[in-house]
Amino acid sequence: MNTDLNAPGVDSAELRRFDAFRWHYITVLQQRAADAPATLRQALEQKADAARQALLEDFARQQAASSTPDPDAGLGTTPLGELLRTLAQQPPPSGSDMTSARPELKAVAAFRSTWAQLAAGRQLSRAVEQAPENAGPLNSHMLVLRALERMQATSPAYLKHFLAYVDTLLRLEQSQPRPALKRPAKGKAAKR
Numbered sequence: 001m002n003t004d005l006n007a008p009g010v011d012s013a014e015l016r017r018f019d020a021f022r023w024h025y026i027t028v029l030q031q032r033a034a035d036a037p038a039t040l041r042q043a044l045e046q047k048a049d050a051a052r053q054a055l056l057e058d059f060a061r062q063q064a065a066s067s068t069p070d071p072d073a074g075l076g077t078t079p080l081g082e083l084l085r086t087l088a089q090q091p092p093p094s095g096s097d098m099t100s101a102r103p104e105l106k107a108v109a110a111f112r113s114t115w116a117q118l119a120a121g122r123q124l125s126r127a128v129e130q131a132p133e134n135a136g137p138l139n140s141h142m143l144v145l146r147a148l149e150r151m152q153a154t155s156p157a158y159l160k161h162f163l164a165y166v167d168t169l170l171r172l173e174q175s176q177p178r179p180a181l182k183r184p185a186k187g188k189a190a191k192r
Helices: 013-016 019-034 038-064 077-090 106-129 140-155 155-174
Strands: none
Touching: 013 019, 019 038, 019 077, 106 140, 106 155, 140 155
16 A cells, blocks of 8 residues: 555645545545454555546646646736735644544543433423424324324434434425515405
């Protein structure tokens, strides 16, 4: 396995800027291959090498297709051009490096999971409290409540995701401007 993502004359930082997602994918594959058993290691190494080769080919193709040798040539002396040149010369902030991102603490993940389950349970209990009394067996409100209760009994994690999805849809609907209601015109035409 080639652990170096560089090709002759290509800087790792350039590759990371060119396609950060694939660069990170390759580095993660390489890290997993280092910790994997021998049978799995070979498959991971082949996958990482193929992805690395594809990334290098795409990078070389993009470099060859670039018709302007000077990336600052089209910027001129406008204030925007000067700002872009200044930003291009500065190194990226340390927090944007994908490899230096720290994993989430286990306690924080557990807290987030517990909080999400409590919120889903609270939303469900609030909906059950608002259930109509003496509703028939085919009442749509009661059918939805029964479905949510069964969902909670079967898969609380799915209920959590489902409620988040429905909440997002509701907020999107509420954010849309509502059309004004048309009132009937007064006069002879309105009396019909």
